[in-house]
Amino acid sequence: MAKDATPPNNSTLKSDGAMTEMITQYLQIKNALANDNGKDAASAGDAFVESMGKMDNNSMPADKKKIWDNISDDAKEMAEHIAKSADKIEHQREHFDMLSKDMYDMVKSFGSGQKLYQDFCPMYNDKKGATWLSENKEIKNPYFGKKMQTCGSIKEEIE
Numbered sequence: 001m002a003k004d005a006t007p008p009n010n011s012t013l014k015s016d017g018a019m020t021e022m023i024t025q026y027l028q029i030k031n032a033l034a035n036d037n038g039k040d041a042a043s044a045g046d047a048f049v050e051s052m053g054k055m056d057n058n059s060m061p062a063d064k065k066k067i068w069d070n071i072s073d074d075a076k077e078m079a080e081h082i083a084k085s086a087d088k089i090e091h092q093r094e095h096f097d098m099l100s101k102d103m104y105d106m107v108k109s110f111g112s113g114q115k116l117y118q119d120f121c122p123m124y125n126d127k128k129g130a131t132w133l134s135e136n137k138e139i140k141n142p143y144f145g146k147k148m149q150t151c152g153s154i155k156e157e158i159e
């Protein structure tokens with residue numbers, strides 16, 4: 001480390017770790033829904049909510065804190081619905097649609113530490129379409145699962 005470089009403080013490291021966990025759990029929700037597995041999606045939803053509690057928003061710069069404060073309550077509510085609905089996969093998918101919008105905003109604001117893809121399904125929600133984040137280029141649609149697994153396209157690469 002250069003002499004004039006400021007070492008990251010523990011709260012920054014804590015928030016970065018929490019964001020990494022949230023992305024991991026979000027991707028687990030996505031993969032479970034793509035495989036028509038509501039139970040695994042529910043477990044990942046619980047873990048997502050737990051990771052959200054690890055974010056240290058008190059140490060965030062004001063602009064990032066404002067973004068977090070605007071997104072976090074909604075994201076938490078969506079993840080809680082997913083967690084409580086293991087036997088209602090269509091309900092989980094509705095909330096995943098909204099969670100995906102929140103996650104996109106979080107990743108754009110806080111970074112992801114990995115390459116992600118924003119994918120788009122034109123058929124979901126009465127052909128209004130919906131997006132989701134993925135760690136792979138290969139399309140595995142969480143909104144239709146195995147019924148229409150490859151429906152969709154990459155909309156954006158996020159570094």
